[in-house]
Amino acid sequence: MTSSAIRDVSGAVLEIDLAAIGANWCTLRALHSAGPVAGVVKADAYGLGAAQVAPVLHAAGCRHFFVAHLAEAEAIRGLLPQHGPDATLLAVLSGLIPGTEALYAESGIVPVLGSLAEIDHWAAHARRLGRILPALLHVDTGMHRLGLDARELALLAQDPARLDGIGLRYVMTHLVSAELSDDPLNETQRRRFAQACAVLPATPRSLANSSGIFLGDAFASDLARPGAALYGINPTPDRPNPMRPAVRLRARVLQVREIPAGESVGYNAIWRAGRPSRIATACVGYADGWLRSQSGRGHALFDGAPVPLVGRVSMDLTTYDVTDHPAIGPGAWLELIGPDLPADAVAQAAGTNGYEILTSLGRRYARVYTA
Template sequence: MTASPAADSLWPTCLEIDTAAVVANWQSVRRGPTASVVKADAYGLGATKIAPALHAAGCRHFFTAHPSEAMAIRDLIPGAMLAVLNGLWPGLETDFAANDLTPVLGTLDEVDRWAAHARQNGRALPAILHIDTGMNRLGLDASELEVLAADPARLGGLTMRYVMTHLVSSECPADAINETQRIRFAAACARLPAMPRSLANSSGLFLGADFDSELSRPGAALYGVNPTPGQPNPQRSVVRLRARVLHVRDVPQGESVGYNGQWTAVRPSRIATVSVGYADGYLRSLSHRATAYFDDQPVPLVGRVSMDLSTFDVTEVPGLAAGHWLDMIGPGGVDALAAEAGTNGYEILTSLGRRYKRVYL
């Protein structure tokens, strides 16, 4: 394509983010109350733009990882539950309460500190209780669950919004750990005071009715990552990434391209250099493996991805010239690029840098 309608001369790269597609993806997995996970700046796509769009569409439950992420969007989603997955850090009780943040409590110490703060201030405070059922990162372990089950009064002063757990391998439906976690979670909930449950993440929503709960927590599926690997992606693509061609040169047979001469032309070739590299989140592991597109025609990446530049073999595209734009994410979406990089769509999205002209559609 000869031009990008969203680009101008100051920006050699362009990242278009379709907030309507994010909303459509949320609506497509919505089954009753459905949260939106907007941690890591909405998976790298801009929480201050995406959270308000989801809120306007009716979402009333949001999750971030850190309190700073929550504070950045608190005023943009009035009246919504805004929960912090990584827990209640010591000394932040006043900040959480003052800004109506809901901590996800994953230790007895967090439970006790938050309950004490509620009692000291004479008002109930919202909380989510996290039970570990196999991830072994955050959440009450088996011994802490025993203590809390024997003394549920420790939750006094708290409004328990939900009890949750985190699925280990929900994108692999045949993995036995899914059913093990479901059974462990049900057993844990049966030993605690009654409270609504939150179980399924993006892929968990596709595991069947046994994994339904009172609040699902999709994240990656909202941003176009396939929650059903190996199957057609049920979600809409959200991002379009383009880079301007800076230069096209003829490279004779036998000449190499890029750092350390890792690619050598086996025929007279035309090489296009574009202004995107690993400083932009176009990962170095894409070297020799990625494919870009010009008017839907694939062109292979050759040589190593460097900090600011990447090179593509455009010998089969005679009309391509400096000033044209390559689509860096092709028809397979972010998952196809992730496969070329040997990673997942989560890392691709969250790695996207700040040197793109960002356009929200």
């Protein structure tokens, strides 16, 4: 079915520009001259389709891929070369869940070890197999979620033999507030990471995420790990977005009805018409990831002009005040995300961030991939 035919039969269409994602990776690679740039494709490539995105990134030159869970890695492993000059590093950020050691070792998927217990389990499995097993080592410098804390780091520094049998590819940490370029925690973490690496065996380092790439040369390392920026989310929210938009979301108008002044729209009557109004009901709702928190705050675009969202977002439907747009009728398309209404702007209306907007997008949209 062609993309135009999909538009004809679907109530909502999500268009994903794979060429823009590849171009965004190239932009980030050019900025990070200190070393390679990975592609973070966790959460199904931030909701946009890891099976489609990962090969595009590989074709652009990406050879390091990160996911959150082992199952995510398994889902795309067959799409990426595992051997030869184009072999890839496919790493799992959530680490080594006990009992998964054999799955990692057999598949060639690389765990990111974030505790002494994980190090010990992985080293023990290497001894059982009689071979070196690859891994990344995660050091916590302030996020306080995963990674070796100061106590564990000190113990490992005192007994580096615990790493015997483990082939460390990178030591990494994760920045807390990289999108806030003036946050002093950025420099604190950079310094803590340097101190941690100084007491560990000499190993390549991985520091910057999407926003970290824009913090300057001090945050460059042997491997950067951008995610959201690949998909068009602004990594520099205090400045214009340097990334190409990669997503366009449109929803079809099902009905337009006229209501008198004083009448309400939607659940709980949170909005009432202040004048005789035309209300368009669009084929999208929170079951599609169109967040309920946008109720009464968001807007769509029609021919580039804003159309206010009124009433509550419901499971399958969202209502818009189109009184000032007489051309809108049943079958018209409203733009919900696009170059002039980026996911970051939608997020602001919803009280969240662009990451949640993209990763919430549901499976009911007709998805159209363009290269």
